[in-house]
Amino acid sequence: MTSLYTPSLMEVVEVRRQTADVKSVRIRFQDEALRENFSFRVGQFGMFSAFGVGESTFNICSSSDWKGFIEFCFRKTGRVTEALWRVDAGDIIGFRGPYGNGYPMEAWEGKDLIFIGGGIAMPPIRCAIWYAIENRAKFGDITVVYGARTTRDQVFADELDDWAKRERVRVVRCVDPGGETPEWTGEVGLIPHVLERSNVPASNAVALVIGPPIMIKFTLPVLEKMGIPTSAIYTSIENRMKCGIGKCGRCNCGPVYVCKDGPVFSLEQLAALPMDY
Ligand SMILES: Cc1cc2nc3c(=O)[nH]c(=O)nc-3n(C[C@H](O)[C@H](O)[C@H](O)COP(=O)(O)OP(=O)(O)OC[C@H]3O[C@@H](n4cnc5c(N)ncnc54)[C@H](O)[C@@H]3O)c2cc1C
Numbered sequence: 001m002t003s004l005y006t007p008s009l010m011e012v013v014e015v016r017r018q019t020a021d022v023k024s025v026r027i028r029f030q031d032e033a034l035r036e037n038f039s040f041r042v043g044q045f046g047m048f049s050a051f052g053v054g055e056s057t058f059n060i061c062s063s064s065d066w067k068g069f070i071e072f073c074f075r076k077t078g079r080v081t082e083a084l085w086r087v088d089a090g091d092i093i094g095f096r097g098p099y100g101n102g103y104p105m106e107a108w109e110g111k112d113l114i115f116i117g118g119g120i121a122m123p124p125i126r127c128a129i130w131y132a133i134e135n136r137a138k139f140g141d142i143t144v145v146y147g148a149r150t151t152r153d154q155v156f157a158d159e160l161d162d163w164a165k166r167e168r169v170r171v172v173r174c175v176d177p178g179g180e181t182p183e184w185t186g187e188v189g190l191i192p193h194v195l196e197r198s199n200v201p202a203s204n205a206v207a208l209v210i211g212p213p214i215m216i217k218f219t220l221p222v223l224e225k226m227g228i229p230t231s232a233i234y235t236s237i238e239n240r241m242k243c244g245i246g247k248c249g250r251c252n253c254g255p256v257y258v259c260k261d262g263p264v265f266s267l268e269q270l271a272a273l274p275m276d277y
């Protein structure tokens with residue numbers, strides 16, 4: 001018997017090692033009808049399970065325009081991610097979703113898009129970048145500012161190179177001071193400082209900023225100085241979740257369930273919540 005909590009069986013198609021402790025995984029539904037008909041919005045997430053161990057929450061990091069499979073990317077941090085670290089092509093894992101609201105991509109049409117991410121924050125941004133690139137005519141200029149602690153900590157580094165070659169896409173990469181190598185051609189500095197000196201046009205822009213709270217905290221004043229209102233600055237938050245569907249109350253934050261009403265909020269919306277951002 002199936003319930004809301006019954007995961008679909010997913011076959012692992014490909015595993016890519018991104019960094020020492022980050023992997024991305026492509027999976028597809030075993031059930032052919034589900035494989036054909038599954039759809040989601042970029043910015044939504046799912047509950048991914050290693051059988052016998054448990055479930056973890058990850059963003060779906062592939063574009064919603066890609067059919068036949070989905071991808072997720074995770075950092076090895078604990079029990080479930082340790083188990084998922086061991087899966088390989090041909091293995092079966094579980095998936096429930098898609099959950100959450102996703103990014104309001106339709107509302108962003110006609111705008112310049114500024115994507116700002118730090119470290120493991122690339123997966124939830126990557127899906128939106130691919131979506132915008134593949135629906136190029138709907139959006140203005142695209143700027144990606146991506147920071148990692150060291151050159152070795154960059155996630156989806158090959159795709160950053162690819163995006164930089166695209167029409168009206170600018171990619172600004174940075175590593176923390178001391179994290180560079182002699183070959184490094186990107187910026188050295190923390191994301192807020194690099195953003196500040198990058199002269200990104202912002203008069204008609206929407207910004208998506210995802211990363212550790214400290215990074216967001218110091219990036220916000222820069223975005224405000226650039227003239228972007230808090231109603232046009234978005235983030236995706238990672239409150240602990242259990243059910244993912246508004247039943248257990250685990251992710252609750254004031255009047256909202258982050259799993260159902262979020263995880264994507266504008267900074268204007270977050271300002272009304274009892275949250276330290
Ligand atoms: C909406 C959403 C999207 C997410 N997307 C991604 C993603 O794309 N990639 C990714 O790597 N991670 C993502 N996360 C975080 C991820 O869910 C947790 O890191 C993961 O569940 C840890 O599972 P575990 O069993 O391996 O670790 P556990 O054994 O449960 O915990 C290991 C350590 O991580 C901490 N931890 C666990 N969950 C969280 C959390 N939600 N926030 C902060 N610290 C936590 C624990 O306190 C502990 O210190 C997301 C979380 C949410 C809510």
Ligand code: FES
Pocket residue numbers: 240241242243244245246247248249250251252257258259260
């Ligand atoms: S995770 Fe259960 S209510 Fe949000």
